[in-house]
Amino acid sequence: MNWIRQIGRTTLDRVSATGRAGLMLFGALIAPPSIKNIPLTIKQVYVVGVQSLAIIIVSGLFIGMVMALQGYTILTDYGAEGSLGPMVALSLLRELGPVVTALLFAGRAGSALTAEIGLMKATEQLSSLEMMAVDPLRRVVAPRFWAGMLSMPMLALIFSAVGILGGHLVGVDWLGVDAGSYWSIMQSTVDWDKDVINGVIKSLVFALVVTWIAIFKGYDSIxxxxxxxxxxxxxxxxxSLAVLGLDFVLTALMFGIE
Amino acid sequence: MNRYKTELMVGVFVLMTIAALLLLALKVANQTVVTDGDTYTLYAKFDNIGGLKVRSPVKVGGVTIGRVSSIKLDSDDYSPVVELTIQAEYNAFPETSSASILTSGLLGEQYIGFEPGFTIDGVENLADGDYIEDTSSALVLEELIGQFLFSRSSEE
Structure with a gap:
């Protein structure tokens, strides 16, 4: 009998956690946007966005360089080095840009958000805000949420752009692929709506998921x-699991069905 | 961290994003050649379109003047009809022009090679919605090999 009870309890725990997460986000976002919150949000964009720039730029550069190197060794067997540009650009814009940025963002900024809010809760700063009739959802949660939603797509775009330049560095400057064909075949292959905009949509979804999980885990921590x-x-x-799982679903929706 | 420096760095972050977006728009996706702006539509009927796709370029002497905007089957004779969106500045092609499906390189993408025809009296220019009469289909490698084998065996 006990194990059936265990299943029931786990289910109830999961469902109520999902409900609490939804209520928290709802409570944070339903608030009328006030001018007072804009400086708070800018500060959080600095913390989660600007301070993640270094890791994003360095990993973007190296991922672009590695892809050019790996792609070149295979493509050169078929005499198709010209396709290096579209290969690097498409894999960065469609997949690696949004996904790797989201994973790095979860590790670099998400964990910090959880720890910060969790510590605020442990030291009863959230309770004291409520004592002063300040809603911690609006004061603490909302700016962090919007900062995450803003920063992640921006970071993903920077990641892709830097990666393409890194691919250019290795492919064109070191391995001798023709610069003209690197860019021109890329231009004729990459589509603005289909590739760039879909990548931005992906990273918006990842931003929502990662920031939401990070804030809720902190807000709901013991x-x-x-x-x-x-x-x-x-x-x-x-x-990380949510990003990788959702990435498959989004890819299937965007590119799978023609 | 004082507020001035925070706002300055966020400003730098936003500018970097705009730079990345510009790089992607102009250098990678080449938004400028996408047939926005004024265009007109021509149709061409082929026997076989091979590997032609929507968004394949339409070229005159190597210069892209438009793109394939849709590919459908004609409901009467079941032959593929390709809709071409051509930039409006190239609007004076005579009706004797021809379109053929070509391949760039040995294994490259397929595109429509558009050949402007001669202009004599009584030949009008192609207008919006016109069909290009003179078309030649894509070369399909398997058909070529089939023809080659057939001609070899008939020689023996």
Whole structure:
């Protein structure tokens, strides 16, 4: 009998956690946008966006360089080095840009968001805000959420652009692919709506998921040092899994059915 | 971290994003050649379109003047009809012009090679919605090999 009860309890826990997460986001976003929150949001864009720039640019550069190197060794067997440009650009814009940015963002910024909000909860800063009649959902959660939603697509675009330049560095400057064919075949293959805009849509969805998970895990954490460490780990694990799973669904919707 | 520096860095972040977006728009996706703006439509009927796709370029002497905007089957004789969207500045092709499906390189993408015809009295220019009469289909490698084998066997 006990194991049936266990299943029931797990189900109820999951469902109520999902409900709490929805209520938290609803409570944070339903608030009328006030001018006072804009400086708070800008500060959070600095924390989650600008401070992630270094890791995004470095990984974008190296991923572009590695792809050019790997692609060149295979494509050169068929005498199709000219297709290096579209290969690098399409894989960055459609997949690697949004996905790798989301994974790095979850590790770099998501975990920090969880830890920060969790610690605020543990040191009862959230309760004291409520005591002062300040809604912590509007004051703490909403700016962080919007900052994540803004920063991630921007980071993904920078990632793709830097990666394409990295591919140019290796493919054209080191391996001797013709610069003209690198760019021109890329231009005739890459479509603005289909590739660039779909990539941005992907990274908006990932931004929603990763930021939401990060904030909720912090907001809902057990306010002890152990609880916060657990919540931080869960943020990275859950958001990475969610990003990879959703990526398949989004890819199937965007590119699978013609 | 004082507020001035924070806002400055966020500004730098936004500018970097705009730079990335511009690079992607102008250098990667080549938004400028996409047939926005004024265009007109021509139709061409082929026997076989091979690997032609929507968005394949339409070229005159190597210069892209438009793109394939849709591919359908004619409901009467079941032959493929290709809709071409041509930039409006190239609007003076005579009716004797021809369209053929060509391949760039040995294994490259297929495109429509458009050949402007001669102009004599009584030949009007192609207008919006006209059909190009003179078309030649894509070369399909299997058919070529089939013809080659057939001619070899008939020689023996």
């Amino acid at each position: 306010p002890t040092s152990e609880g916060i460490s657990q919540a931080t780990t869960q943020t990275v694990v859950f958001s």
